[in-house]
Amino acid sequence: MSAPLLRVGGLSTWLDSGEAVVRALDDVGFEVGRGETFAIVGESGSGKSMTALSLLRLVPETGRIVAGSVDLDGVELLSLPEAAMRTVRGRRVSIIFQEPATSLNPVLTVGQQIGEVLARHRGLRGDASRTRAAELLHSVGIPDAERRLDDYPFQFSGGMKQRAMIAMAIAGEPDLLIADEPTTALDVTIQAQVLELLRTLQAERGMSMLLITHDLGIVAQMAHRVGVMYAGALVEIADRDAFFHAPQHPYSRKLFAALPDRTKRGGALAAIPGQVPPLTAPFPGCRFVDRCDMAAARCAKRVRDGRTPGALRCVGDGRKRVERRLAPAPRGAGPARALPDPQGRAQAGGRPRQGR
Amino acid sequence: MTAYIVRRLLYALPILVGVNLITFALFFVVNTPDDMARMQLGAKRVTPEAIEKWKAERGYDRPLLWNGSAAGAGKLTDTIFFQKSVRLFAFDFGNADDGRNIRHEIVSRMVPSLALAIPVFLIGIAVNVTFAMLMAFFRATYIDFWGVVLAVSMMSISTLFYIIGGQYLVSKVWSLVPISGYQPGLDSARFVLLPVLIGVVSGIGGGARWYRTVFLEEMGRDYVRTARAKGLAETAVLFRHVLKNAMIPILTGAVVVIPLLFMGSLLAESFFGIPGLGSYTIDAIQAQDFAVVRSMVFLGSFLYIVGLVLTDISYTLVDPRVRFE
Ligand SMILES: Nc1ncnc2c1ncn2[C@@H]1O[C@H](COP(=O)(O)OP(=O)(O)OP(=O)(O)O)[C@@H](O)[C@H]1O
Ligand code: SF4
Ligand SMILES: [Mg+2]
Numbered sequence: 259m260s261a262p263l264l265r266v267g268g269l270s271t272w273l274d275s276g277e278a279v280v281r282a283l284d285d286v287g288f289e290v291g292r293g294e295t296f297a298i299v300g301e302s303g304s305g306k307s308m309t310a311l312s313l314l315r316l317v318p319e320t321g322r323i324v325a326g327s328v329d330l331d332g333v334e335l336l337s338l339p340e341a342a343m344r345t346v347r348g349r350r351v352s353i354i355f356q357e358p359a360t361s362l363n364p365v366l367t368v369g370q371q372i373g374e375v376l377a378r379h380r381g382l383r384g385d386a387s388r389t390r391a392a393e394l395l396h397s398v399g400i401p402d403a404e405r406r407l408d409d410y411p412f413q414f415s416g417g418m419k420q421r422a423m424i425a426m427a428i429a430g431e432p433d434l435l436i437a438d439e440p441t442t443a444l445d446v447t448i449q450a451q452v453l454e455l456l457r458t459l460q461a462e463r464g465m466s467m468l469l470i471t472h473d474l475g476i477v478a479q480m481a482h483r484v485g486v487m488y489a490g491a492l493v494e495i496a497d498r499d500a501f502f503h504a505p506q507h508p509y510s511r512k513l514f515a516a517l518p519d520r521t522k523r524g525g526a527l528a529a530i531p532g533q534v535p536p537l538t539a540p541f542p543g544c545r546f547v548d549r550c551d552m553a554a555a556r557c558a559k560r561v562r563d564g565r566t567p568g569a570l571r572c573v574g575d576g577r578k579r580v581e582r583r584l585a586p587a588p589r590g591a592g593p594a595r596a597l598p599d600p601q602g603r604a605q606a607g608g609r610p611r612q613g614r
Numbered sequence: 615m616t617a618y619i620v621r622r623l624l625y626a627l628p629i630l631v632g633v634n635l636i637t638f639a640l641f642f643v644v645n646t647p648d649d650m651a652r653m654q655l656g657a658k659r660v661t662p663e664a665i666e667k668w669k670a671e672r673g674y675d676r677p678l679l680w681n682g683s684a685a686g687a688g689k690l691t692d693t694i695f696f697q698k699s700v701r702l703f704a705f706d707f708g709n710a711d712d713g714r715n716i717r718h719e720i721v722s723r724m725v726p727s728l729a730l731a732i733p734v735f736l737i738g739i740a741v742n743v744t745f746a747m748l749m750a751f752f753r754a755t756y757i758d759f760w761g762v763v764l765a766v767s768m769m770s771i772s773t774l775f776y777i778i779g780g781q782y783l784v785s786k787v788w789s790l791v792p793i794s795g796y797q798p799g800l801d802s803a804r805f806v807l808l809p810v811l812i813g814v815v816s817g818i819g820g821g822a823r824w825y826r827t828v829f830l831e832e833m834g835r836d837y838v839r840t841a842r843a844k845g846l847a848e849t850a851v852l853f854r855h856v857l858k859n860a861m862i863p864i865l866t867g868a869v870v871v872i873p874l875l876f877m878g879s880l881l882a883e884s885f886f887g888i889p890g891l892g893s894y895t896i897d898a899i900q901a902q903d904f905a906v907v908r909s910m911v912f913l914g915s916f917l918y919i920v921g922l923v924l925t926d927i928s929y930t931l932v933d934p935r936v937r938f939e
Pocket of ligand 2: 544
């Protein structure tokens, strides 16, 4: 197997929130293979978006990447000069944001905004750029694309705005597409269409995709591999099927256990009792210890796991004991209910497969 | 679009009526003609006869709203309200105390006022936007920091200081331009140069600081992050994406004062001896010429309303979201 396209290691990003430093990312590491979809799931505030922004070096002005490595195809992005980084953004790595409504410039036409990428990264201008932009709009499923190029974003519906964002993101023909909760702001039916579109585009173009979501249904439907994020750290990384069959980390198990009934809304992560700990101080031991049912005295100590960057203890040297205590869980009432159907499709969390 | 503008103009009518009524209340009810006469005549000569004579000379001897002794329509028209206030709607301002026609005076004084106000307005916007963009581009660096310090200090200095300091330095010490005065025609450039400069300089502090906030607010928006994620350079982000959006509040904020440019500048015109509407107003206040002051208050309010209507219209021109509705 060839080397992965993206290799992230030890990534730590801190934000200055005014009164305290928020350690938004702590030693995050993962890989994304070529043509692979890697999903990151986690509760709100766990650092998913910050991971995406850190890869592109677009963290908010109050933030900085304090440590780590982002290796894209053998090039270390974190040490690139800013000018070289700008040839990566939009060209090799592009991103779709959660809020299509605010992520497009309100006073430029959709065609101008796509054309900007074409001019910057593909050297297309004038008619060539316009033709290509129309092709792109067409390929993301916007009817009458040629005419809609002259529309302003507010003339597009929410789903169409997100399609336009996707057209912009693929205009530079990137190797890696980051989709940060691409469907959260959309209606359920539109969500399914946009996901289907992303999957088709990815297959056609052989792109890698980093898909950020808090929806296990989307993970089951889209991802090859999954990373679970908690309080700024990736606590578990697994193949999708393995993850849905037997989640390892107690936090992952709780995610499944807390899923609402099939009849309830989608596969969005449900609330787990307790609160995400504040990220303003380093964690001496496991960051999940306050909310973990399996917590042992040793959990508060710092024992690092070699395999999953950032993960502490649970899969480390205390694993056997914890494993034993956890053993009944996968067959218990919790996760079993949430397992995907044998085809590995989107049954988790009760989201029926949508689309055709 | 046209329907929208017509509707906006119709909305403005009641406001104008309201302004007129308030002017009337201020100048004739709160401050009665008797009060005016007493103030103008001075404490010594105030006899009831003198007051009556003063009022009769100026047509203030009528009843306020209803003239029971007049015949027919005169019951309504032969009143102070009709003669003095309603006529304002037709820009019929009557005569000043020196007997000159106020409307004629206003028209001829507008030119010097505009010769000063228009350059100050245009150059001011250009300078302030440039300064603000510079600070926004270098935000959170020393350039931004000292820029803000400079802007705040310039804002805290009184306009009087700029005027007197400028007159001293540029006219007296360097003898570059006349210290004050005015000549019509091309020659006026020599006289308005310094006032324009001072007008621009004294406006930089407040203007640039405000525009900087507008720029920074725009720069925090999501679409800016999108633009950066496309790989655009920071200058392209600023000029192509941020500037265009920031100009919406900046331009529409500026439009409201455009009609008021006609009113001239009270301070600068008096200090530089420019015979515009600003100095006219100041002189009238000093001479307690109520007819002139009343006219200027009404004119100012009227132009302000025009400014508000223009602002609404300018939104529709600049912002596609409004334009297409
Ligand atoms: N501009 C900022 N300044 C300070 N702290 C921030 C800023 N943006 C995010 N944070 C903090 O960083 C942490 C990670 O935020 P992030 O946006 O990555 O979460 P997320 O997992 O994407 O959540 P969501 O699902 O709500 O999008 C949170 O604790 C958040 O409060
Ligand atoms: S290390 Fe301990 S507290 Fe943390 S998740 Fe594992 S069992 Fe729970
Ligand atoms: Mg997010």
